[in-house]
Amino acid sequence: MDTKTPTGRAAFWDQVYATKTENQVSWYQDNPEPSFGLIRSATSDLSASIIDVGGGASHLPDALLDSGYTDVTVLDVSSIALERAKARLGIRAAQASWITADVTRWKPQRQWRVWHDRAVFHFLTSREDQEAYVKALTQATANGSVVIVATFAPSGPERCSGLPVQRYSAEALSARLGAGFRIGHRTMVAHKTPFGSTQDFVFGVFRRV
Ligand SMILES: C[S@@+](CC[C@H](N)C(=O)[O-])C[C@H]1O[C@@H](n2cnc3c(N)ncnc32)[C@H](O)[C@@H]1O
Numbered sequence: 001m002d003t004k005t006p007t008g009r010a011a012f013w014d015q016v017y018a019t020k021t022e023n024q025v026s027w028y029q030d031n032p033e034p035s036f037g038l039i040r041s042a043t044s045d046l047s048a049s050i051i052d053v054g055g056g057a058s059h060l061p062d063a064l065l066d067s068g069y070t071d072v073t074v075l076d077v078s079s080i081a082l083e084r085a086k087a088r089l090g091i092r093a094a095q096a097s098w099i100t101a102d103v104t105r106w107k108p109q110r111q112w113r114v115w116h117d118r119a120v121f122h123f124l125t126s127r128e129d130q131e132a133y134v135k136a137l138t139q140a141t142a143n144g145s146v147v148i149v150a151t152f153a154p155s156g157p158e159r160c161s162g163l164p165v166q167r168y169s170a171e172a173l174s175a176r177l178g179a180g181f182r183i184g185h186r187t188m189v190a191h192k193t194p195f196g197s198t199q200d201f202v203f204g205v206f207r208r209v
Helices: 006-019 035-042 060-066 079-095 127-140 170-177
Strands: 049-053 071-076 096-100 112-118 141-152 181-192 198-208
Touching (some): 006 079, 035 060, 035 112, 049 060, 060 071, 060 079, 071 079, 127 141, 170 198
Parallel strands (some): 049 112, 071 096, 112 141
Antiparallel strands (some): 141 198
Protein backbone atom coordinates (compact mmCIF):
# COMPACT_ATOMS: atom_id res chain seq x y z
CA MET A 1 0.00 0.00 0.00
CA ASP A 2 1.57 3.31 -1.07
CA THR A 3 0.68 5.70 1.74
CA LYS A 4 2.05 8.65 -0.24
CA THR A 5 -0.88 8.67 -2.68
CA PRO A 6 -4.40 9.75 -1.62
CA THR A 7 -5.88 6.37 -2.64
CA GLY A 8 -3.18 4.46 -0.79
CA ARG A 9 -3.59 6.68 2.28
CA ALA A 10 -7.35 6.23 2.33
CA ALA A 11 -6.97 2.44 2.01
CA PHE A 12 -4.32 2.36 4.75
CA TRP A 13 -6.35 4.38 7.25
CA ASP A 14 -9.61 2.63 6.37
CA GLN A 15 -7.90 -0.64 7.18
CA VAL A 16 -6.63 0.72 10.51
CA TYR A 17 -10.12 1.83 11.53
CA ALA A 18 -11.78 -1.33 10.18
CA THR A 19 -9.52 -3.67 12.12
CA LYS A 20 -9.13 -1.89 15.47
CA THR A 21 -11.66 -0.83 18.07
CA GLU A 22 -11.48 2.76 19.23
CA ASN A 23 -9.23 2.15 22.21
CA GLN A 24 -6.90 -0.17 20.31
CA VAL A 25 -5.23 2.83 18.66
CA SER A 26 -2.44 4.70 20.45
CA TRP A 27 -3.96 8.16 19.91
CA TYR A 28 -7.30 7.33 21.58
CA GLN A 29 -8.63 9.77 24.17
CA ASP A 30 -11.92 9.65 26.08
CA ASN A 31 -11.52 13.28 26.90
CA PRO A 32 -10.05 15.31 24.02
CA GLU A 33 -7.72 17.57 26.01
CA PRO A 34 -5.89 19.87 25.70
CA SER A 35 -7.55 20.26 22.28
CA PHE A 36 -10.97 21.18 23.61
CA GLY A 37 -9.59 23.63 26.20
CA LEU A 38 -7.39 25.31 23.59
CA ILE A 39 -10.37 25.72 21.24
CA ARG A 40 -12.48 27.17 24.07
CA SER A 41 -9.70 29.60 24.91
CA ALA A 42 -9.45 30.56 21.24
CA THR A 43 -13.14 31.43 21.06
CA SER A 44 -16.09 31.23 23.39
CA ASP A 45 -18.33 32.42 20.52
CA LEU A 46 -20.48 29.34 20.02
CA SER A 47 -21.22 30.29 16.41
CA ALA A 48 -17.49 30.31 15.54
CA SER A 49 -16.63 27.84 12.77
CA ILE A 50 -14.29 25.04 13.79
CA ILE A 51 -12.68 22.35 11.63
CA ASP A 52 -10.94 19.27 13.00
CA VAL A 53 -8.55 18.17 10.25
CA GLY A 54 -7.73 14.48 10.34
CA GLY A 55 -10.25 14.21 13.13
CA GLY A 56 -10.78 10.50 12.54
CA ALA A 57 -13.12 9.02 15.13
CA SER A 58 -12.05 11.47 17.84
CA HIS A 59 -14.47 12.57 20.57
CA LEU A 60 -13.68 16.24 19.91
CA PRO A 61 -16.87 16.92 17.87
CA ASP A 62 -18.93 15.37 20.70
CA ALA A 63 -17.32 17.77 23.20
CA LEU A 64 -17.82 20.76 20.91
CA LEU A 65 -21.47 19.95 20.18
CA ASP A 66 -22.11 19.23 23.89
CA SER A 67 -20.79 22.72 24.67
CA GLY A 68 -23.10 24.34 22.15
CA TYR A 69 -20.78 25.05 19.23
CA THR A 70 -22.97 25.13 16.14
CA ASP A 71 -20.52 25.15 13.21
CA VAL A 72 -18.34 22.06 13.55
CA THR A 73 -16.66 20.25 10.63
CA VAL A 74 -14.57 17.07 10.71
CA LEU A 75 -12.32 16.13 7.78
CA ASP A 76 -10.52 12.82 7.38
CA VAL A 77 -9.06 10.71 4.58
CA SER A 78 -10.79 7.65 6.06
CA SER A 79 -14.54 7.43 5.49
CA ILE A 80 -14.64 4.48 7.93
CA ALA A 81 -13.26 6.72 10.69
CA LEU A 82 -15.89 9.36 10.00
CA GLU A 83 -18.66 6.75 9.90
CA ARG A 84 -17.53 5.54 13.32
CA ALA A 85 -17.73 9.05 14.75
CA LYS A 86 -21.14 9.61 13.14
CA ALA A 87 -22.48 6.29 14.50
CA ARG A 88 -21.35 7.26 18.00
CA LEU A 89 -23.02 10.68 17.73
CA GLY A 90 -26.26 9.21 16.39
CA ILE A 91 -28.78 11.85 15.34
CA ARG A 92 -26.43 14.57 16.62
CA ALA A 93 -24.09 13.74 13.72
CA ALA A 94 -26.36 15.82 11.50
CA GLN A 95 -25.39 18.89 13.54
CA ALA A 96 -21.81 18.65 12.21
CA SER A 97 -20.37 18.63 8.67
CA TRP A 98 -18.24 15.74 7.47
CA ILE A 99 -15.65 15.83 4.69
CA THR A 100 -13.84 12.78 3.36
CA ALA A 101 -10.63 14.11 1.79
CA ASP A 102 -6.86 13.91 1.80
CA VAL A 103 -5.81 17.28 3.22
CA THR A 104 -2.92 17.46 0.73
CA ARG A 105 -5.37 17.35 -2.24
CA TRP A 106 -8.32 19.10 -0.66
CA LYS A 107 -9.67 22.34 -2.12
CA PRO A 108 -11.49 24.12 0.74
CA GLN A 109 -14.83 25.63 -0.28
CA ARG A 110 -15.06 27.96 2.72
CA GLN A 111 -13.01 29.34 5.62
CA TRP A 112 -12.99 28.49 9.32
CA ARG A 113 -12.28 30.57 12.41
CA VAL A 114 -10.47 27.68 14.14
CA TRP A 115 -8.40 24.94 12.49
CA HIS A 116 -7.45 22.01 14.75
CA ASP A 117 -5.15 19.12 13.87
CA ARG A 118 -3.99 16.54 16.39
CA ALA A 119 -1.49 14.07 14.95
CA VAL A 120 -2.03 14.51 11.21
CA PHE A 121 0.53 17.02 9.94
CA HIS A 122 3.34 14.89 11.38
CA PHE A 123 2.50 12.06 8.93
CA LEU A 124 3.43 14.36 6.04
CA THR A 125 7.13 13.68 5.73
CA SER A 126 7.76 15.06 2.24
CA ARG A 127 8.26 18.75 1.60
CA GLU A 128 5.69 18.57 -1.19
CA ASP A 129 2.96 17.21 1.11
CA GLN A 130 3.84 19.68 3.87
CA GLU A 131 3.55 22.54 1.40
CA ALA A 132 0.22 21.21 0.11
CA TYR A 133 -1.04 21.11 3.73
CA VAL A 134 0.04 24.73 4.33
CA LYS A 135 -1.70 25.72 1.08
CA ALA A 136 -4.97 24.10 2.21
CA LEU A 137 -4.54 25.67 5.67
CA THR A 138 -4.06 29.09 4.08
CA GLN A 139 -7.11 28.69 1.84
CA ALA A 140 -9.29 27.43 4.68
CA THR A 141 -8.48 30.24 7.12
CA ALA A 142 -8.62 34.06 7.13
CA ASN A 143 -6.61 36.73 8.94
CA GLY A 144 -7.26 36.28 12.65
CA SER A 145 -8.13 32.57 12.38
CA VAL A 146 -6.65 30.41 15.12
CA VAL A 147 -4.67 27.34 14.09
CA ILE A 148 -3.98 24.59 16.64
CA VAL A 149 -1.53 21.94 15.45
CA ALA A 150 -0.29 19.05 17.57
CA THR A 151 2.54 16.79 16.42
CA PHE A 152 4.91 14.39 18.08
CA ALA A 153 7.63 16.34 19.90
CA PRO A 154 11.36 15.70 19.31
CA SER A 155 11.18 13.29 22.28
CA GLY A 156 8.08 11.57 20.86
CA PRO A 157 7.88 8.36 18.82
CA GLU A 158 9.52 8.11 15.41
CA ARG A 159 6.59 6.15 13.98
CA CYS A 160 2.85 5.87 14.45
CA SER A 161 0.66 3.06 13.10
CA GLY A 162 3.81 1.75 11.41
CA LEU A 163 4.30 4.98 9.42
CA PRO A 164 7.28 7.30 9.84
CA VAL A 165 6.50 10.73 11.26
CA GLN A 166 8.20 14.10 11.25
CA ARG A 167 8.70 15.28 14.83
CA TYR A 168 8.69 19.00 15.66
CA SER A 169 9.60 21.43 18.40
CA ALA A 170 7.21 24.38 18.63
CA GLU A 171 9.83 26.52 16.88
CA ALA A 172 10.32 24.02 14.05
CA LEU A 173 6.57 23.72 13.60
CA SER A 174 6.29 27.50 13.48
CA ALA A 175 9.06 27.68 10.87
CA ARG A 176 7.34 25.00 8.79
CA LEU A 177 3.94 26.72 8.80
CA GLY A 178 5.66 29.94 7.76
CA ALA A 179 5.39 33.65 8.43
CA GLY A 180 1.64 33.70 7.72
CA PHE A 181 1.00 31.96 11.06
CA ARG A 182 2.30 33.61 14.23
CA ILE A 183 2.87 31.29 17.18
CA GLY A 184 1.41 32.16 20.57
CA HIS A 185 0.81 29.58 23.26
CA ARG A 186 2.69 26.31 22.98
CA THR A 187 2.73 23.36 25.30
CA MET A 188 4.22 19.90 25.65
CA VAL A 189 1.84 17.08 26.51
CA ALA A 190 2.69 13.52 27.50
CA HIS A 191 -0.23 11.56 26.04
CA LYS A 192 -0.99 8.35 27.90
CA THR A 193 -1.88 5.69 25.34
CA PRO A 194 -4.49 2.99 26.08
CA PHE A 195 -1.54 0.57 26.30
CA GLY A 196 0.01 2.45 29.24
CA SER A 197 2.91 4.03 27.33
CA THR A 198 3.37 7.77 26.87
CA GLN A 199 3.89 9.82 23.72
CA ASP A 200 5.27 13.36 23.87
CA PHE A 201 3.29 15.84 21.80
CA VAL A 202 3.87 19.50 21.12
CA PHE A 203 0.75 21.67 20.75
CA GLY A 204 1.21 25.03 19.00
CA VAL A 205 -1.48 27.71 18.85
CA PHE A 206 -1.01 30.08 15.91
CA ARG A 207 -2.84 33.13 14.64
CA ARG A 208 -3.10 33.73 10.92
CA VAL A 209 -1.59 37.16 10.13
C1 LIG B 1 -3.22 9.52 14.64
S1 LIG B 1 -4.82 9.70 13.98
C2 LIG B 1 -5.43 11.09 14.89
C3 LIG B 1 -6.94 11.19 14.84
C4 LIG B 1 -7.52 12.37 15.64
N1 LIG B 1 -6.97 13.64 15.21
C5 LIG B 1 -7.33 12.18 17.11
O1 LIG B 1 -6.59 12.93 17.73
O2 LIG B 1 -7.97 11.26 17.66
C6 LIG B 1 -4.45 10.38 12.40
C7 LIG B 1 -5.68 10.67 11.56
O3 LIG B 1 -5.30 11.37 10.39
C8 LIG B 1 -5.99 10.85 9.28
N2 LIG B 1 -5.14 11.19 8.12
C9 LIG B 1 -3.91 10.70 7.84
N3 LIG B 1 -3.42 11.27 6.73
C10 LIG B 1 -4.36 12.15 6.31
C11 LIG B 1 -4.45 13.05 5.21
N4 LIG B 1 -3.44 13.15 4.32
N5 LIG B 1 -5.56 13.79 5.07
C12 LIG B 1 -6.59 13.69 5.96
N6 LIG B 1 -6.56 12.86 7.02
C13 LIG B 1 -5.47 12.11 7.19
C14 LIG B 1 -6.14 9.38 9.59
O4 LIG B 1 -7.19 8.77 8.89
C15 LIG B 1 -6.38 9.42 11.09
O5 LIG B 1 -7.76 9.52 11.39
